[in-house]
Amino acid sequence: MKYISTRGQAPALSFEDAMLSGLATDGGLYVPETWPHMSTDEIAALAGLSYEEAAYRVIKPFVADTFADDELRGILARAYGTFRHPARVPLVQTGPNEFVAELHHGPTLAFKDVAMQLIGQMFEAVLKRRGERVTIVGATSGDTGSAAIEAFKGLGAVDVVILYPHGRVSEVQRRQMTTPSEANVHAVAMDGDFDDCQARLKDMFNDADFRGEVKLAGVNSINWARVMAQVVYYFTTAVSLGAPHRKISFTVPTGNFGDIFAGYVAKRMGLPIERLVIATNQNDILHRTLQSGAHQKEGVTPSISPSMDIQVSSNFERLLFDLYDREGEAVSQLMGELSAGGFSLSQGALGRMRAEFDSGACSESETSETIKMMVETTGEVLCPHSAVAVKVARDQGETAVPMVALATAHAAKFPDAVAAACGLRPDLPPHMANLFARPERVTRCTNDLGALKALIKEKIAR
Numbered sequence: 137m138k139y140i141s142t143r144g145q146a147p148a149l150s151f152e153d154a155m156l157s158g159l160a161t162d163g164g165l166y167v168p169e170t171w172p173h174m175s176t177d178e179i180a181a182l183a184g185l186s187y188e189e190a191a192y193r194v195i196k197p198f199v200a201d202t203f204a205d206d207e208l209r210g211i212l213a214r215a216y217g218t219f220r221h222p223a224r225v226p227l228v229q230t231g232p233n234e235f236v237a238e239l240h241h242g243p244t245l246a247f248k249d250v251a252m253q254l255i256g257q258m259f260e261a262v263l264k265r266r267g268e269r270v271t272i273v274g275a276t277s278g279d280t281g282s283a284a285i286e287a288f289k290g291l292g293a294v295d296v297v298i299l300y301p302h303g304r305v306s307e308v309q310r311r312q313m314t315t316p317s318e319a320n321v322h323a324v325a326m327d328g329d330f331d332d333c334q335a336r337l338k339d340m341f342n343d344a345d346f347r348g349e350v351k352l353a354g355v356n357s358i359n360w361a362r363v364m365a366q367v368v369y370y371f372t373t374a375v376s377l378g379a380p381h382r383k384i385s386f387t388v389p390t391g392n393f394g395d396i397f398a399g400y401v402a403k404r405m406g407l408p409i410e411r412l413v414i415a416t417n418q419n420d421i422l423h424r425t426l427q428s429g430a431h432q433k434e435g436v437t438p439s440i441s442p443s444m445d446i447q448v449s450s451n452f453e454r455l456l457f458d459l460y461d462r463e464g465e466a467v468s469q470l471m472g473e474l475s476a477g478g479f480s481l482s483q484g485a486l487g488r489m490r491a492e493f494d495s496g497a498c499s500e501s502e503t504s505e506t507i508k509m510m511v512e513t514t515g516e517v518l519c520p521h522s523a524v525a526v527k528v529a530r531d532q533g534e535t536a537v538p539m540v541a542l543a544t545a546h547a548a549k550f551p552d553a554v555a556a557a558c559g560l561r562p563d564l565p566p567h568m569a570n571l572f573a574r575p576e577r578v579t580r581c582t583n584d585l586g587a588l589k590a591l592i593k594e595k596i597a598r
């Protein structure tokens with residue numbers, strides 16, 4: 137399996153190289169040259185398997201011969217052995233034909249773990265084989281940083297450096313990043329806001345000398361391996377509800393479009409998905425796009441579902457590539473227009489998008505009301521992101537097709553919003569109960585590229 141760039145100007149790469157490089161050299165995103173197909177019999181045979189075995193069968197065609205069979209099984213066992221539920225992604229019934237898939241049983245209580253835990257093990261295996269060492273540097277507004285730290289801590293072939301804006305992440309989020317004691321973990325509290333952290337990160341990646349010197353690598357949401365990991369739970373969830381003999385619909389709380397794009401990939405592979413519903417909060421660029429065809433930036437309004445507070449969705453480019461018949465030139469042009477403010481989908485592209493997706497937006501008060509209603513009627517305590525999905529799922533109306541809303545974080549990660557909505561303050565699960573007693577380890581840094589580069593070199597020279 138080869139990977140090609142959505143902008144058509146970068147060389148095709150193997151899975152291994154696409155994973156290690158993240159972004160293509162032409163600024164595009166890597167996608168498989170063709171979508172692998174699973175037959176009805178192959179999908180039916182997933183029923184009753186462990187999550188790890190189902191994952192093995194779903195991702196095998198994507199990774200091809202990057203890993204030997206036993207090696208891949210070992211990677212999956214280590215990746216998902218950290219999850220606290222034996223089903224890994226359990227399903228809860230919340231209505232006659234409504235289900236919630238809980239993606240938050242990983243070490244940091246958010247669905248980012250599903251992909252990060254896998255990518256951590258895959259990086260380690262590939263780098264060890266090559267005899268290489270890399271420095272993973274990421275910027276975070278909260279959730280992604282701790283997921284990356286949990287995935288890479290203690291591994292031999294990587295250092296992981298996470299920049300977060302000093303004083304601007306929640307206490308739970310900060311402690312999740314500053315309390316791991318492994319020597320290869322480096323939390324950096326930078327002066328400024330999240331945009332400043334991202335800008336300095338970009339500066340470092342654009343500094344060819346520094347990039348080579350510390351062997352800089354990234355694992356942000358556009359990394360193909362992260363999207364791939366997320367395809368698996370669409371299969372396991374649908375099969376446990378009767379697929380491939382029955383169609384299933386999904387509603388996905390959407391930010392960068394990685395999660396729902398994985399659902400689209402599952403459908404391309406042959407999983408009988410009826411509808412894929414994009415659920416947004418008040419930052420609703422994707423909902424507006426589906427309604428009008430205009431993909432227009434409008435700034436970000438902070439919400440109680442912060443992991444979906446985005447101006448543009450980076451993985452949307454992967455869908456555009458398919459909507460425009462995989463013509464890199466067309467995608468390049470649209471992305472150029474987007475930098476200047478926005479673009480309009482062609483009638484053909486909009487029609488193709490509407491054939492696959494529906495969408496809905498959820499206001500702040502609707503999010504809170506949904507948390508309250510779900511606790512009262514089902515006992516399921518949702519985080520605000522998951523509540524957005526349930527609200528938009530219900531707005532689609534009842535059909536004979538089961539609807540699965542994806543629950544992307546544990547309620548205890550957003551205790552203030554949940555308590556304000558339903559009066560219940562969710563407890564951290566037992567493995568994190570002593571989070572507030574653990575010693576913290578963090579380095580402060582000014583918002584200055586030179587200082588940051590010196591700090592990173594010093595940290596990884598240990």
Ligand SMILES: *Cc1c(COP(=O)(O)O)cnc(C)c1O
Nearest residue numbers: 391392393394395443521544545
């Ligand atoms: C990242 C995240 C999302 C959005 O997922 P995308 O793949 O970026 O669309 C939703 N909910 C939570 C809790 C997240 O952490």
